[in-house]
Amino acid sequence: EDKVVQSPLSLVVHEGDTVTLNCSYEVTNFRSLLWYKQEKKAPTFLFMLTSSGIEKKSGRLSSILDKKELFSILNITATQTGDSAIYLCAVAAFFNAGNNRKLIWGLGTSLAVNP
Amino acid sequence: GAVVSQHPSRVICKSGTSVKIECRSLDFQATTMFWYRQFPKQSLMLMATSNEGSKATYEQGVEKDKFLINHASLTLSTLTVTSAHPEDSSFYICSAAGLTQETQYFGPGTRLLVL
Numbered sequence: 205e206d207k208v209v210q211s212p213l214s215l216v217v218h219e220g221d222t223v224t225l226n227c228s229y230e231v232t233n234f235r236s237l238l239w240y241k242q243e244k245k246a247p248t249f250l251f252m253l254t255s256s257g258i259e260k261k262s263g264r265l266s267s268i269l270d271k272k273e274l275f276s277i278l279n280i281t282a283t284q285t286g287d288s289a290i291y292l293c294a295v296a297a298f299f300n301a302g303n304n305r306k307l308i309w310g311l312g313t314s315l316a317v318n319p
Numbered sequence: 320g321a322v323v324s325q326h327p328s329r330v331i332c333k334s335g336t337s338v339k340i341e342c343r344s345l346d347f348q349a350t351t352m353f354w355y356r357q358f359p360k361q362s363l364m365l366m367a368t369s370n371e372g373s374k375a376t377y378e379q380g381v382e383k384d385k386f387l388i389n390h391a392s393l394t395l396s397t398l399t400v401t402s403a404h405p406e407d408s409s410f411y412i413c414s415a416a417g418l419t420q421e422t423q424y425f426g427p428g429t430r431l432l433v434l
Contacts, residue, residue, distance in 0.1 A: 238422065246325075246412045246425040247363070292362065306353070307423060311362045 206231045210293050210310035218318050221283050225313045227293030228275040235296040237269055237276050238307070242290045250278070250291075283317045290314050321347045323415045325426035332403055333434055340398045340429045342413030348393035349415035353423060354386070357410045369396055403433040 208229045217223055229237065236254045240247035251260045253269035253276060260267050264283075269276045280287055294307040322345040332338050342352055351370050355363040369375035369390035377383050387399040396415075400407055410430050414423035 240425075246428040249422060249424060252422050306365060306368060307363075309362045309365075 206295075206297065206308045208293055208295050208308050208310040210291075210313050212313060213311065214314045214316075216316045216318065217283055219284055221317075222279065222281045223283060223315060225278040225280075225291050225293075225315070226275060227278070227310055229293075229295045229308070230274065231295045231297050231308055233298040234271070235298060238294045238296065239267055239276070239278050240292040240294065242292055242312070243288075247292055280315075283315075285317050285319055288315060288317045321345075321415070321417075321424040323349075323413065323424050323426040325413055325429050327429060328427060329430045329432075331432045331434065334404055335402055338400045338403055338431060340400075340411055340413070340431075342396045342398070342415065342426050344394050344415040344424075347415075347417055349396070349417065350393065351416045352390055352396040353414045353416070354388060354396075354398050355412045355414070357412060357428075363412065366398075400431065403431070405433045407431065408433045 211226045236252050238252050239250040241250055251267045256269055256271040264281045267278045278291060290312040292312045293310040296307055324343045324345055326341045330338055353368050354366045356366055357363050365378050366381045367375040367377045367388050369388050371390050371393050375388040385401055390396040408431055410428050412425055412428040414425045416423045
């Protein structure tokens, strides 16, 4: 059965700290791995990773994928209170012969950044 | 990123009534739209995948006759919760993907409360 596991489930840090969020997966027909940030409403897209070893960066956030070891990490440096959210990892996989994809979701990591 | 809207954002209805939720992709053609529901402190649960002009593919355990999905155009999909019951109360989120389906863009979600 396909699964995506995120760790830790919950994290509390102080402003300025650096955090690393983990996502491991066991998914057949892997296509890509995506990171989303969810605050009070629906998730907002952060990164899509398809190739191993290539870091994607956006401001203080960065992410990398290891397709051999089947995991990805999301790093946030110099955290701010506005980074408080649930960070969701999802793996896109083919699910039928028609080239359609679906996302298999992790449970998320709840990050709280205290001032 | 692409913009997806949902309407309404919040709805309260009586048990036994039907509720329609609209999902629109505002600035791109959404070949595929996905409908999710999310219970408090849980991850997203995929309900169904719909391709424009064809019948939706429902996930196991999701009743087709209860959750009617219509994807009549490349910019609009609707989810109708028929004969809603209190246990249908949840956060319903749609997402849309373009032709390559590499990334899903989420609407802001609809919070449904059935009394």
